[in-house]
Amino acid sequence: MPGMNEQGGYKCALTYSFPHRFWLMKPSGITKVDIQSADSVHMMPIVWDAQTRIIPPDINPQLTITQDGESVDQFAPWPMLSQPMGFHFGDNAQLNGNGTYTVDVSIGGPSTRRTGSLAENQGDASFTFEFEFNQSTLDEISVTDLSEDKQGTKGAVDVMDMEMLPSSQVPKPDALPGDVRGTATSGDAKFVVTVLEDASRFGGTQDQVYLAVSPRTPYNRIMLPMMSLSGTLTRGGSSVFDGILQATIDPELRYHYGATVSDVQSGDELTITVDSPPQTARHEGYETAFVDMPSMTLTL
Amino acid sequence: METALQGIEHAYERSGKGLVLTVSYSPAYFDRFDEDLPESVALPAPKALAPFEDPELDTPDAVVHLASNTAQVVLGAEESLKGNKSTLNGVEQPDTALTDVFEIVDRRTGFVGDGLPAENAGDAEGVPADKVPEDAPLFMGFKSGFKKNQASEDRVTIQSGPFAGGTTQHISKLQLNLNQWYNQDDRWQREAKMFCPYHAENDVIEGTGDNLGTSSKIDDCKPVDETAREMGVVGHSQKSAAARENDTPIILRRDFNSTDGGQAGLHFLALQRGIGDFEKTRKAMNGTDVSKQSAVGQRNNNGILQYIRTERRGNYLVPPRSLRALPPAQPATNAQEVTDASS
């Protein structure tokens, strides 16, 4: 990891590994991205809110790589999911061999609804790293990966616990705020439903409640951003809410989807529909997960 | 200045075969005057137009835009404006040069047309030369500027006041990431992200899109919010069409590719009645509201935003011809009356 920087309420670390193949999402499936011969490293700038240590998936960093003032490569890395790295932005970069490079990471403003202290952090920051690239040490980097015999079996590699780096995990069900009313499963992902009194923080009123859905990967609790979710709440056969669950980043709930409703009573039925699965790119191990996601119904 | 401009105009016919030119002036230029520009001219200073961009804001006094189907014509005209030519295309050139009045602070070059991007691919870093289609008019591989997807000249012409007959011009410099576009995305994604998922699903586009005729058939695309929610991806043209008025675009695009600085880029030059029309169109293209309410990201699956980075922005006024040489902010008389002739 070539270093860490702080600016404008955000911190940024630049991490890297050897080039990876990955998959991009499309409505009818996935597109495989092979490693190209010119690819040198898989670059992953990790940007997080300094106060809450949340990694906001809505802020697309832009990378500019230069060497002695000359441009080498520039790109906006893809939002991605990987078992060892969790949610991150990353892409394979093409360098000119061993040497020292300067990497600029710039971020703009947010584009997902934010609440609490996060709402004030408007972004617009840039970070500069000096990066020493050496092919031989890169080959030695031990990147956590599935061992041969485990490939294709269910289970996930532990999330890399790189010291000082924040994680892209969401809270365990019992650590979520509000009254946790149940968990549903779809396309390997878990969807935890919690109801918070007083929806004023989420654009509602004090006497409304906030119905929050917190999807995560089944073993590592990694957030699953960039979905289109909608919900229907029915009571005694008639609908009391039918609308989209809006992606929101909250200091306590962290990344989740939610809607303001007048109230939730026990026995209410909630149907969660995944109109689009997470549009993040996928590293190996996640290329078939969270793709086909049928709707879920649970009794609250 | 007028003499210098007429010098090159006398050397070539005013057409693509010959030479086409405009002269425009920035807000920084008009700030030199005590008076403000008349209210009929909407020319704010340039600014960032997306939450994720941080462009340099250009403040030259003026921009001369030279265009021709023949590169030599543009280069010759440039030399003549700099006072380096006694004759141009056999026509004697005046002693006055544009550089007697102006100092050159920037020079941007480029090309547009079938086959030119593939031909120039080798001049820029990171262009997958084998992937840019041989016959593509632009680096990203599709035809752009269909007749029916452009504003009319009337729609972009200033209608009243001393600058009537003129227009405003926005020039941005965009850097392209063609590695992701060609080596990582597939054809389906390129079609969906440039036009709309409907076009990709239904194989509407063949090759560079010549088969579409005079329109990008954007009316066939589903509504942007529906596509965003249900497919998780929206197209650039589909989104940009949301800025239309009376079902027609409000900007006239004259963008062209470039390998300036050894980078694959695009000079996005657009003409519109007021800069607000450009800002409105760019806002539609950003799809910020769509990304708030769906799986579409700030840049991911959000048209072509993933692949373009705005490096510079500048706003200009293209005065009517009679005022093209160093116009004051408040010209004394109406230059010319405009009647919306074709409407």
Ligand code: HEM
């Ligand atoms: C690399 C940059 C760009 C490329 C390659 C590109 C390409 C295209 C293409 C292929 C189309 C569809 C065909 C057509 O209607 O002409 C289109 C439409 C359009 N683009 Fe772009 N474009 C780019 C940037 C921009 C920018 C910066 C704007 C300004 C905000 C813009 C505004 C529009 C508009 C207004 C339309 C027509 C929408 C309608 O039909 O109403 N484009 N573009």
